[in-house]
Amino acid sequence: MSNPKTILHELLGEHQYPESEARYNVTPGQTSAVVIVGEDDSRCLTNMQWGLVPSWLKKPTTDHRMINARVETVGEKPAFRESVAHRRCLVPADGFYEWRKSAGGNQPYLIRLNKGAPFGFAGLWDRWRGSDGHVLKTFTILTTVANALVEPIHKRMPVILDRQQRDAWLLPWAGPEGIRQFCDPFPALAMETIPVSTYVNNPAHDSVKCVEAVPLSGRQTLF
DNA sequence: CCAGACGTTGTT
DNA sequence: GTCTGG
DNA sequence: CCAGACGTTGTT
């Protein structure tokens, strides 16, 4: 999404980052850039597909891909156990979309930090190895209860981490109690919701879904 | 022991 | 791979 | 999540 350099500088801290051709649109099944902790304990950027495929799956079929994991229970789920202990990641973004149901049609909203400040979603990743040796890297985004701002639109929202939490999220597993600190939704006062055009409803537009692509006037307008 | 699950979102 | 249910 | 497909024969 917008201003990827700023996002990456924030999320990678003092570490270097590559001028990669990474995508910054996070779309199910598509590749995007995530921040992980490398072998040498430093942060690095890696491209992965959104939709976690656990290493034990026989075949990485699309219907088993998990795009979200509930933070309240992630420590107990067999599918996420290994990843939550050893493979956490940050997903750079500057907003996300939710749809408010209504009789006249679903109204999409852009939801972001005030002024569109970049942030990181809490994520998990995994490696799936094919019999031919090729490796598929995938990730999932954690969700929690919606805060007071988002709740009228959608009951759940992604786990957004502030600067302090980002560092904590990338630390090694400290038992299931260590997960609780990430269960609270990001503060409503630090966020804004903006009604946007139904242009974003069309998956064909995923590659151009970004702040600049959407009218921010607050009125539902078709392009 | 073996077989089968292992997940989330939303339900105009 | 690892856990649960039968 | 939403949009769009949803099928078979036979294969220069």
Place this chain on the structure above:
DNA sequence: GTCTGG
């Protein structure tokens, strides 16, 4: 209605 693809 239900599944797949984005």
